[in-house]
Amino acid sequence: xxxxxxxxxxxxxxxxxxxxxxxxxxxxxxxxxxxxxxxxxxxxxxxxxxxxxxxxxxxxxxxxxxxxxxxxxxxxxxxxxxxxxxxxxxxxxxxxxxxxxxxxxxxxxxxxxxxxxxxxxxxxxxxxxxxxxxxxxxxxxxxxxxxxxxxxxxxxxxxxxxxxxxxxxxxxxxxxxxxxxxxxxxxxxxxxxxxxxxxxxxxxxxxxxxxxxxxxxxxxxxxxxxxxxxxxxxxxxxxxxxxxxxxxxxxxxxxxxxxxxxxxxxxxxxxxxxxxxxxxxxxxxxxxxxxxxxxxxxxxxxxxxxxxxxxxxxxxxxxxxxxxxxxxxxxxxxxxxxxxxxxxxxxxxxxxxxxxxxxxxxxxxxxxxxxxxxxxxxxxxxxxxxxxxxxxxxxxxxxxxxxxxxxxxxxx
Numbered sequence: 001x002x003x004x005x006x007x008x009x010x011x012x013x014x015x016x017x018x019x020x021x022x023x024x025x026x027x028x029x030x031x032x033x034x035x036x037x038x039x040x041x042x043x044x045x046x047x048x049x050x051x052x053x054x055x056x057x058x059x060x061x062x063x064x065x066x067x068x069x070x071x072x073x074x075x076x077x078x079x080x081x082x083x084x085x086x087x088x089x090x091x092x093x094x095x096x097x098x099x100x101x102x103x104x105x106x107x108x109x110x111x112x113x114x115x116x117x118x119x120x121x122x123x124x125x126x127x128x129x130x131x132x133x134x135x136x137x138x139x140x141x142x143x144x145x146x147x148x149x150x151x152x153x154x155x156x157x158x159x160x161x162x163x164x165x166x167x168x169x170x171x172x173x174x175x176x177x178x179x180x181x182x183x184x185x186x187x188x189x190x191x192x193x194x195x196x197x198x199x200x201x202x203x204x205x206x207x208x209x210x211x212x213x214x215x216x217x218x219x220x221x222x223x224x225x226x227x228x229x230x231x232x233x234x235x236x237x238x239x240x241x242x243x244x245x246x247x248x249x250x251x252x253x254x255x256x257x258x259x260x261x262x263x264x265x266x267x268x269x270x271x272x273x274x275x276x277x278x279x280x281x282x283x284x285x286x287x288x289x290x291x292x293x294x295x296x297x298x299x300x301x302x303x304x305x306x307x308x309x310x311x312x313x314x315x316x317x318x319x320x321x322x323x324x325x326x327x328x329x330x331x332x333x334x335x336x337x338x339x340x341x342x343x344x345x346x347x348x349x350x351x352x353x354x355x356x357x358x359x360x361x362x363x364x365x366x367x368x369x370x371x372x373x374x375x376x377x378x379x380x381x382x383x384x385x386x387x388x389x390x391x392x393x394x395x396x397x398x399x400x401x402x403x404x405x406x407x408x409x410x411x412x
Contacts, residue, residue, distance in 0.1 A: 015149055021140040023198045027087070028133055029156040030191040034094075034184045035126075036164030039063070040269065041172075041180040042119055043251050045105070048177060049112050057248040057367075057374020062116050063123040064367025067360055070127050072219075075356020078132045079349070088195050090129030095188035097121045102181035123367075131359035135352040138343055139201050146343060151284035154336050155277060162273035172266075221350050222357060227294075228345050230405055234301060234398065235338050236361050241394035242304055242331075243362075244369030246272075249383045257384055258317050271321045275328020276335065283336050293337050294408040300333025301398035308391025312384045 016022045039060060046056045078086060101118040104110045141149040171179035222228055254260040254268050304327060311323035339358070346354045377386040401408070 027194040032157040032160030033164045034187045057370045059119045061367040061371035063119040066123040067127040071356045071360035075353040078135050079352035083132050090125045091192040093125035098185045105178040131356035134355040154280040162270045237397045239365045240369040241390045244366045245373045245387045245390040248370040248374045271324040272328040275325040276332040279329045279332025297337040298402040300330045304330035305391045305395030309388045312388030
């Protein structure tokens with residue numbers, strides 16, 4: 001494995017010289033490009049078919065159900081099986097179902113029922129690949145550069161969050177919602193090509209035990225390690241109170257509160273990625289000077305909850321864009337540092353299972369929470385209020401942990 005200087009700021013070129021990391025980075029970047037348009041496309045598809053926020057939330061919930069069912073078994077698989085093969089199966093399956101959805105939309109055969117089915121099958125292949133990507137990263141770079149590798153990966157992800165919506169907007173405007181799904185199919189095909197030359201280091205894990213024992217081995221570690229357990233609780237809070245409300249209510253708030261068109265909404269979504277990109281770049285540049293990363297992580301959550309309360313009440317495109325940029329800056333801290341803090345405090349032999357639980361929270365809990373948020377927003381008949389109150393709950397949780405869990409502050 002190539003080495004990089006331990007005492008200097010991390011330059012992307014240093015880690016991207018490592019070929020397996022470079023290929024995985026490119027594959028993850030393309031995957032995020034797809035994800036940045038997919039959930040958005042499903043919500044707009046549902047709205048175009050006459051659905052309300054509760055149905056949109058249900059479609060996103062269904063997409064997350066496979067993550068709830070298979071993320072932990074996939075984590076066990078990734079600790080013992082060829083991770084490259086798992087990624088390739090995930091990529092081919094996702095490509096096939098996306099082509100099927102795009103074809104149905106193009107031929108005007110799509111209904112709410114088929115959108116739900118397509119969302120579920122898409123979720124299967126997303127859940128198959130997501131934890132594997134996370135588990136691979138620590139095997140490709142020196143341990144002291146892991147936070148830099150995650151920052152570089154997050155920068156790529158944020159470029160995807162920016163470019164994806166910007167590309168989806170013109171595609172939807174010119175070719176309709178089917179244009180977004182055909183774009184996703186092309187990207188999945190490109191992502192598969194990056195996996196062909198990928199070569200990973202061999203796994204050195206002990207003999208396999210029964211699946212149940214393997215799964216509970218990972219969960220037992222999380223339960224017993226107070227720091228890792230706390231970070232997972234906070235991460236779960238960010239998913240329930242921040243990510244899920246934005247997924248299901250973001251397009252609706254932009255459309256109804258600020259009068260945004262489809263193209264304008266994609267630009268607003270991109271501002272979130274710009275904020276995360278800025279923070280990720282700063283973390284990569286000054287990582288070697290950052291101390292008390294646990295404290296930075298919790299402050300990022302406090303910042304995010306505070307800005308979210310204001311974002312929900314914004315009624316202009318300019319104001320919403322500004323608050324999304326600021327919200328993204330907070331997200332850059334907690335999304336970068338949550339993965340770093342968990343991986344730096346997890347032994348390699350359970351890394352796949354622990355990161356599978358990480359993916360379970362992101363991919364599985366978000367749609368579940370989106371379903372609940374969609375129902376609450378419709379019951380209250382007030383999406384902005386629901387969104388702002390969610391931010392307030394996140395702020396309360398983050399402040400509580402910051403004030404009472406002092407042992408988390410100095411962790412790296």
